[in-house]
Amino acid sequence: MANRADCIRAAVAAGATEEQAADIVDAIMEEKKRLREEGRLTRENLEQAWRERAPEVERAADLKKRRAMLSAIRRNEALTDIRRAQDAGFDFLDGLKALLVGRSKRFTGARQSIAAQRRAVFTAWAEPLVRELDGLGAGGAEGMGKGGVLKLLREDKDFHDAVIIAMREPDAEAAPLVRETAEVVTRYAEAARRRFNLTGGDMGRLEGWTPQLHSAEKLLRAGREKWKEAILPLLDRERTFGRHAADAERVSEVLDGIYDTLTLGRNPFLAAGSGSGKGVGKNAARPLEQSRVLHFASGRDAVKYHDRFGSGSLIDATVRHLDRMARAVALMERLGPNPEQTVRRLIDDERARVYADKTLDQKTKDGLLRRLDAAMKPGVTGGAPSRDRPPPDVCHFLAVLARSPYAPCGVSSCFSRAARSSCGGMCRSVCTISGSKASLWLRMSSACSMGMPLR
Numbered sequence: 358m359a360n361r362a363d364c365i366r367a368a369v370a371a372g373a374t375e376e377q378a379a380d381i382v383d384a385i386m387e388e389k390k391r392l393r394e395e396g397r398l399t400r401e402n403l404e405q406a407w408r409e410r411a412p413e414v415e416r417a418a419d420l421k422k423r424r425a426m427l428s429a430i431r432r433n434e435a436l437t438d439i440r441r442a443q444d445a446g447f448d449f450l451d452g453l454k455a456l457l458v459g460r461s462k463r464f465t466g467a468r469q470s471i472a473a474q475r476r477a478v479f480t481a482w483a484e485p486l487v488r489e490l491d492g493l494g495a496g497g498a499e500g501m502g503k504g505g506v507l508k509l510l511r512e513d514k515d516f517h518d519a520v521i522i523a524m525r526e527p528d529a530e531a532a533p534l535v536r537e538t539a540e541v542v543t544r545y546a547e548a549a550r551r552r553f554n555l556t557g558g559d560m561g562r563l564e565g566w567t568p569q570l571h572s573a574e575k576l577l578r579a580g581r582e583k584w585k586e587a588i589l590p591l592l593d594r595e596r597t598f599g600r601h602a603a604d605a606e607r608v609s610e611v612l613d614g615i616y617d618t619l620t621l622g623r624n625p626f627l628a629a630g631s632g633s634g635k636g637v638g639k640n641a642a643r644p645l646e647q648s649r650v651l652h653f654a655s656g657r658d659a660v661k662y663h664d665r666f667g668s669g670s671l672i673d674a675t676v677r678h679l680d681r682m683a684r685a686v687a688l689m690e691r692l693g694p695n696p697e698q699t700v701r702r703l704i705d706d707e708r709a710r711v712y713a714d715k716t717l718d719q720k721t722k723d724g725l726l727r728r729l730d731a732a733m734k735p736g737v738t739g740g741a742p743s744r745d746r747p748p749p750d751v752c753h754f755l756a757v758l759a760r761s762p763y764a765p766c767g768v769s770s771c772f773s774r775a776a777r778s779s780c781g782g783m784c785r786s787v788c789t790i791s792g793s794k795a796s797l798w799l800r801m802s803s804a805c806s807m808g809m810p811l812r
Contacts, residue, residue, distance in 0.1 A: 361386065377418050384414045391600060420559055424694040427557045431693035432702060439703070441465045449707045450728060450751070453700070456691065457754040471758055475687035478552075482679045486545045490672070493538060506538050510672045521663070521671055522656030524567045529656070542567075542675055549682040556686055557694035567659065568674035569651070571619045575666045584666065585612045588651075591662050596652035615650065684759055697733075700755060704729055 364382040369375055388406040392398040435456055442452030445464035454460055459470035493506040509516040516535065523531040523539040531539070546568065550560050576584050589612070594602040601607035653659040692699040708729045711722060732751035 376421070380414055380418060384410050391604070394604065424557050427689075428693035428695055428699060431689075431691060432699050435692060435699065435703060436706075438466050438469075442467070448725070450732060453703065453732075453751060454754065457751065457758060471687045471691045474691065475683050475758065478686050479680055479683035482545055482549055482683065483676055486541070486675070486679070489541055490538065493534070493541065506534070507672065510538070510670055517670055518660045521567055521660055525565045525653065525656030525659050527564055542671070546675065546678065549679055549686075552686055553682055553689075556689035558685070558689070563652075565652075565656075567671065568678035569659075569663065570668040570674040570677060572666055572668035573620045575668075576616065576620050579666070581613070581616050584616060585609065587665065588612070588662060591653050591658040593652045593654045597650060611650070688758060696755065696759075700751065701733060704732055704751075 361382055364385075365375065365378045369378045385403075385407060388410055389398065389403060392402050392406060438456050439449060439452030442455060442460075442462075442464045443449060447462060447464055451460060451462060451464075455462075455464070455467045455470060457470060458472045460467045487507070490506045490510070510520065511517075519531060519535045520538050520542070522529065523535050524543060527539075546566075547562065550558075550562065553560055579587065589608075594608070598604075598608050598611060601611070653662060688696045708726060711717065711725045711729070714722070717725070734752060
């Protein structure tokens with residue numbers, strides 16, 4: 358009986374690449390397992406399942422090629438940026454750190470960092486969204502004063518829930534202001550999705566989707582099994598679990614994975630797809646593509662879930678979603694779809710160059726190699742950095758770029774310099790997004806439950 362390796366060899370002999378062959382064989386074996394568990398495994402059913410699955414596998418193969426091409430292009434561009442720093446008399450790691458978070462040292466591109474790009478992308482989406490919602494309905498027939506729809510989304514639960522339902526059910530009847538608010542939020546989420554896909558992502562357009570903030574505290578208080586029992590009747594099983602909707606064991610596994618992600622606080626850009634938590638930004642595209650896995654059966658079911666297990670408001674969830682998208686876009690536009698892979702490749706190439714450089718004395722060469730080896734080691738150094746123990750700062754910077762932190766303080770404390778210091782400065786960028794203490798941005802929230810981007 359042919360095994361997986363035999364099947365892959367046969368597919369390669371038929372003209373597929375080894376990678377394509379592996380994808381094809383794995384897909385067929387998955388379909389075969391599913392049909393066997395359903396008691397429908399026949400040659401005809403397997404052929405029909407493969408005909409339905411083949412376009413998906415072909416599309417995935419095309420996406421892999423595109424991402425590989427983008428990774429190569431971005432790696433060459435990053436290397437060009439780093440070489441500019443070296444031409445100015447600085448070392449490789451100075452150039453790499455400038456690319457990630459910027460440097461105070463003077464050379465071309467020292468401030469044109471991914472961190473700066475992330476802030477610019479986030480502001481380009483968030484600021485007009487806030488201003489548009491703030492002005493929506495203000496002074497209109499609804500009689501709303503300063504604050505507009507933002508105030509309603511924060512203070513009027515009926516209006517807030519109606520907007521969620523309108524977004525989840527685009528064809529349902531809704532009040533004009535509710536429908537207009539839903540369309541504004543959807544438009545900015547769609548703009549983020551399109552730019553994300555241009556950088557190598559593959560996020561499909563979902564009708565009836567809203568961003569969702571989950572409360573880890575509420576999930577932990579309920580416990581894994583009670584959370585699964587509560588959410589399962591609210592979900593559209595076909596959209597959420599796809600081919601596995603009828604497989605109770607697989608459904609339970611998927612929900613277990615989602616529960617762990619939501620309660621353990623795993624960074625969506627760390628160890629993408631592995632669950633190990635050891636990697637940093639391995640594939641910035643994949644976690645966002647998979648992050649919208651929960652599809653509720655109706656808008657009212659989404660509201661029920663939010664009331665029991667949610668956190669903050671729709672606008673909080675939207676701002677956090679835009680922050681995550683901005684982080685992914687900035688990383689992918691500068692480092693390609695696999696940021697960690699790109700950085701490691703750059704460091705490996707530089708290590709090989711240093712090792713082969715005969716103009717360097719052994720002491721200098723050892724020092725450079727030690728710093729390159731330490732740059733991507735995760736975790737703390739176990740003490741103060743020294744010549745023998747360089748800091749793993751590149752690994753740290755890459756993780757920070759992928760992180761979407763939450764500030765613990767209230768909005769009123771954003772006005773206080775002491776409070777800004779006490780919360781690690783995370784509120785600073787929110788206070789400065791529109792340049793004044795009475796900014797539209799700050800009036801969005803009566804508490805800092807929204808995602809606060811790092812400066």
